């Protein structure tokens with residue numbers, strides 16, 4: 001389908017991201033779609049889902065996080081890319097979106113401690129044995145041979161993504177998952193070569209890029225990182241800037257700037273109010289609580305759960321800081337909702353590309369609407385229900401309303 005373009009507007013001009021051709025600068029940020037079967041194989045409906053995004057004009061699609069090896073899964077129904085036998089299923093997805101003229105990048109992840117024994121199929125692992133306040137299970141600290149095994153899992157996953165015809169990969173080093181755990185001094189207390197200095201905390205990512213590069217040759221390798229979180233001794237913008245520099249030195253082809261870890265509460269995914277009723281109904285553990293206890297928990301949630309402000313454009317300042325210091329393309333995500341803001345981000349040079357997650361859930365055709373002048377802002381109300389809903393079923397917009405039982 002022909003994508004409408006306003007040629008006076010850089011946002012809607014073709015652009016290159018790490019050699020990948022995009023028809024515009026608005027990217028669909030990684031969003032877990034929830035279309036993996038029990039083994040992690042992508043279900044056929046996932047191709048239809050991505051085709052809707054491609055038809056809707058997204059400049060590129062970054063897939064939801066696909067896990068790279070046994071024990072790395074973060075959530076039920078998540079896709080995985082740990083077996084060669086899944087390559088034909090992924091190829092169908094890449095072929096569908098390519099036929100519509102849209103590139104697709106696979107996000108690769110390991111959940112680390114942000115998972116449960118039931119989902120991961122084993123005790124969760126982490127750089128250090130520090131309990132996550134949301135996931136509760138005490139993780140086991142990884143040994144060096146296990147870390148090297150994870151490095152190989154990422155490289156093997158990159159090969160599968162390339163063989164399946166994807167246009168590149170994105171390493172998920174944000175939001176408190178394993179690679180982000182290694183980067184954070186709060187979660188990484190190791191005394192060996194994988195902990196301590198930033199150079200050491202970055203080592204696993206450097207090794208992954210090295211091994212991926214050896215395995216896939218020239219193939220775009222991006223990374224998503226946090227500019228900040230609210231943990232004591234956690235990620236801060238100055239540190240993120242150094243991480244971005246290290247990524248560039250290691251041969252990474254582009255960096256997406258985000259924020260927050262699950263323990264932060266509603267930080268990565270910001271909301272105007274804590275969605276207590278959705279948490280009680282859509283989270284398996286809470287839904288099953290007996291009535292009186294559920295009432296107490298419902299009362300307690302807004303007192304203990306945190307939410308952060310501002311709600312819009314909340315990583316732009318940090319992305320701009322990084323953009324000034326690195327030569328690789330910078331993508332910014334987080335609360336970007338208005339075409340005027342997108343134009344400003346691109347024109348000011350705060351980032352090279354913008355990415356959005358929730359706006360594409362409610363309107364997969366948002367970029368078309370922007371480009372044709374049909375709309376100037378997303379209809380997303382930031383309720384956060386879609387985030388809670390992925391525990392149960394494929395991702396969708398609830399628009400602040402609980403599903404009928």
Ligand SMILES: Cc1cc2nc3c(=O)[nH]c(=O)nc-3n(C[C@H](O)[C@H](O)[C@H](O)COP(=O)(O)O)c2cc1C
Pocket residue numbers: 029030031032063064065107172174175224258268269270333334335336355356357358359386387388390395
């Ligand atoms: C339902 C849902 C699933 C998400 N899944 C992922 C994911 O798989 N990988 C990732 O890096 N971020 C994920 N995110 C975070 C988004 O990519 C994005 O960083 C965040 O939602 C802020 O952007 P937004 O305000 O445009 O939604 C998810 C967010 C939502 C709402």
Ligand code: SF4
Pocket residue numbers: 358359361362379380381382383384385386387396397398399400
């Ligand atoms: S459920 Fe819909 S309206 Fe609510 S945050 Fe998600 S996409 Fe936006």
